[in-house]
Amino acid sequence: MSVSIRSMTIGDYDDVAALWHGAPGVGLSDADSRRGIAQFLERNPGLSLVAHDGDRLVGAVLCGHDGRRGVITHLAVEPARRREGIGRNLVERCIASVGALRIEKCHVFVFAENEEAITFWKEGGWHERVELRLLSRYTT
Numbered sequence: 001m002s003v004s005i006r007s008m009t010i011g012d013y014d015d016v017a018a019l020w021h022g023a024p025g026v027g028l029s030d031a032d033s034r035r036g037i038a039q040f041l042e043r044n045p046g047l048s049l050v051a052h053d054g055d056r057l058v059g060a061v062l063c064g065h066d067g068r069r070g071v072i073t074h075l076a077v078e079p080a081r082r083r084e085g086i087g088r089n090l091v092e093r094c095i096a097s098v099g100a101l102r103i104e105k106c107h108v109f110v111f112a113e114n115e116e117a118i119t120f121w122k123e124g125g126w127h128e129r130v131e132l133r134l135l136s137r138y139t140t
């Protein structure tokens, strides 16, 4: 695997958005506009990652924290490059970076029907929080 991983910048936005749009398991909303992602990257410097093979984007993930818990979202690997360990590599780097900030735990949100992704996370040592349900509300 000749894949290099580095921190995401807003200059990666167009390629990353295209990757996400081709990955139905990634839920996209207004929060994923260029402005929204720029704000997320500024608030969580260095934590979100892109994987490239040469010039070609093959994987991406958003990673941040609220000061006490990490959160990983929008993990996607180019379909033709799956099962090469790119996703695992991205996640392990996220976990290491968040751990280095002395934050002990990360959460990830997965669509309930996304069984392949749930298998991926469980294989990586993540456990499902069956006691929790997610509730959301708009601020405006």
Ligand SMILES: CC(C)(COP(=O)(O)OP(=O)(O)OC[C@H]1O[C@@H](n2cnc3c(N)ncnc32)[C@H](O)[C@@H]1OP(=O)(O)O)[C@@H](O)C(=O)NCCC(=O)NCCS
Binding pocket: 023, 024, 025, 026, 074, 075, 076, 077, 078, 081, 082, 083, 084, 085, 086, 087, 088, 089, 108, 109, 110, 111, 114, 116, 117, 119, 120, 121, 123, 124
């Ligand atoms: C989920 C995803 C990111 C995994 O990326 P990946 O690079 O293919 O994953 P890896 O190669 O690192 O897989 C690590 C391990 O996870 C498990 N795994 C990964 N994909 C799997 C699948 N489709 N079915 C079963 N197990 C899977 C395997 O145990 C695998 O190890 P192995 O290949 O040695 O058996 C990728 O399938 C993807 O982009 N899916 C679409 C977007 C999505 O649903 N994202 C999740 C958002 S929460």
